[in-house]
Amino acid sequence: MTVWDRPEPPTRPAPLDRERIVAAAVALADEGGLEAVSLRKVAARLDVGPMRLYGYISTKEELFDLMVDEVHAEILPEERPGDWREALRGHAHRTRRAALRHEWLADLLGGRPALGPNALAVSEATLSAFDGRTDIDVVMRAVETVSAYFTGAIRREVADLRAERATGLSKDEWQRASGPYLTRMLDTGRFPALARLVHDGTDVDAETSFSTGLDWILDAVAAKLGEPPV
The missing domain is CATH 1.10.357.10 (Tetracycline Repressor, domain 2)
Structure with missing residues (x-):
């Protein structure tokens, strides 16, 4: 199952979704390159615990996939x-x-x-x-x-x-x-x-x-x- 097939978990007290996660990851990468991106750093940017992210993303590679797709929205004619x-x-x-x-x-x-x-x-x-x-x-x-x-x-x-x-x-x-x-x-x-x-x-x-x-x-x-x- 790809990351796009997997449903997002129910909403919890602190608002969180893949869109916010990816936006935070892209901002980190724009500032410091891919080496600046980790689930822990993304969680810190969003002011949530790292374990919260695993309901949305399983690995850093999945996060990179989502980041690349986010930028493809800028490439679409x-x-x-x-x-x-x-x-x-x-x-x-x-x-x-x-x-x-x-x-x-x-x-x-x-x-x-x-x-x-x-x-x-x-x-x-x-x-x-x-x-x-x-x-x-x-x-x-x-x-x-x-x-x-x-x-x-x-x-x-x-x-x-x-x-x-x-x-x-x-x-x-x-x-x-x-x-x-x-x-x-x-x-x-x-x-x-x-x-x-x-x-x-x-x-x-x-x-x-x-x-x-x-x-x-x-x-x-x-x-x-x-x-x-x-």
């Missing part, structure tokens, strides 16, 4: 996408924005499919944009390919943000601090491809990089579906 490209692009960008608001989400993306009602609604909205395509296996590979791209890109971006906070150096400051060492290494002539990248490559912001890579992936999916790139 407000309107039905016009086509599969719009659906996949919107899904990717909304997931990225949600992860930047809730960095802990990056740690829980991927792996087993999310099965909460909000996550299922997101999947339904995405898959329904492929109406008329009978080969569901091709559709699934397309969705998986785009999901693999934006999951990796989001995790990298969040990792960069965490590194910036941990070192106290912005990206530009870190590059300047690392510059002398990198220059010495490139001057050895052992890394010509990297030297070309450093000297001739264009540095872009995270959102531009994300959007460009996403467009390339969508063009590749379009080619597989027999459609021209946009």
Whole structure:
């Protein structure tokens, strides 16, 4: 039985329900990451005893499942996408924005499919944009390919943000601090491809990089579906 199948216990003197529990857990994670979330800390945030929570949630993993589904409400499109490209692009960008608001989400993306009602609604909205395509296996590979791209890109971006906070150096400051060492290494002539990248490559912001890579992936999916790139 999943956490969504299990009925909530009767109301007791101190008001409590899964919605309040999940809201408290999300607030803790937003403040300190997943390591800041435990049933004990959530109970303390709600000013109830830890044992009260076990009537609603059995494990911390169930709590994480509920937290992920709560954030999927932010990823759900407000309107039905016009086509599969719009659906996949919107899904990717909304997931990225949600992860930047809730960095802990990056740690829980991927792996087993999310099965909460909000996550299922997101999947339904995405898959329904492929109406008329009978080969569901091709559709699934397309969705998986785009999901693999934006999951990796989001995790990298969040990792960069965490590194910036941990070192106290912005990206530009870190590059300047690392510059002398990198220059010495490139001057050895052992890394010509990297030297070309450093000297001739264009540095872009995270959102531009994300959007460009996403467009390339969508063009590749379009080619597989027999459609021209946009």
